Amino acid sequence: MIQRALFNVVFLLLVLYAPWWLVLFVAMFGIYYFTSYYEVIGFGILYDILYGTIGSGVFGYGITGFVTSFILFLSIDRLKRELR
């Protein structure tokens, strides 16, 4: 539990300061490492709120982070189940 909370703090700092590709990589790691890492979708929403604008990104709605995190969550979680 503490490990997950610490990871969330680090992830938040990465969303604020790190390049997008590093955030993406850490998000994939988080989903794979933790059980049902729903927080990643929250961070995706936060990413869009901080940086996105309506009229840009996915379909012009500024929801790149949300859509990416949702797809990553579903696909990596599914992959985990298949591998176990």
Added chain:
Amino acid sequence: MKTTYRHDNTKTRKRIAILAVTLFLGALFLLYPPLRSVVTSIFYTQTGTAWNVGNKTEDSTVGFWQGFRNNQTLAEKNKNLEEELLRMQAQVLDRNLLAERVAQLEDRLGRVGSDDRVSANVLAGPGRISYDTLVIDAGSAQGIVLGDSVAYAGAGVIGKVVEVYESSSKIKLYSSPGEEFFVAMGGDSFPALARGKGMGNFEALVPQGSSLVAGDLVSLQGTRLLVGVIEVVLEKPDQPFSKILFRSPFNISSITTVEVIIGDNKI
């Protein structure tokens, strides 16, 4: 004897319920503009400070290690000089255009052409984030309003303000994919509709035989603000239009400060 297992659906149902609620809340926060604006405003009051602290920490950390690492010091100096060079290049490119347009404006308006600008630091921008957006540390408290144009290096225009909060603003770059705006190209101010292609790149279609060549300047239509420089003119004999590819005269991802042109929201 055959053993049968009853599949436990409780976990699956719980999981689907959590995902459905997350999907609903995410869509509500992001797709309903008034709510998105309120949430963004709340976050910006906190993150604005966090970004400033982060930038200062980064600066002081770099300064500390510079004393120990000569190579790193040189690299940092080189980076600063490169940025300064980009600024100078943009200013030089724009100089002739400026002189000509200023004279025209003064004639037309009967007054000395000038605009009111607010300088701001870039808190987050392309390269670090995946959007063609800049977050700056100036907002309504500094007089910025929606639609104000944003310039870099004193002249080159890069985007417009799309969200304003008390002490921060969001700028959508003209190079955002799909963003469309009118430009004037070359010495004859050839009019065209330009479209953003991301990271400071643009394209426009003009009729064949327009006499535009690589190196011609592109400015925002009806203004003296430089948008980019033509890189390539693609012509195919069987096509009625030529595709013009142009780009910002400076590296969008290395921008650290910008100028917001106050009251320039009618462009």
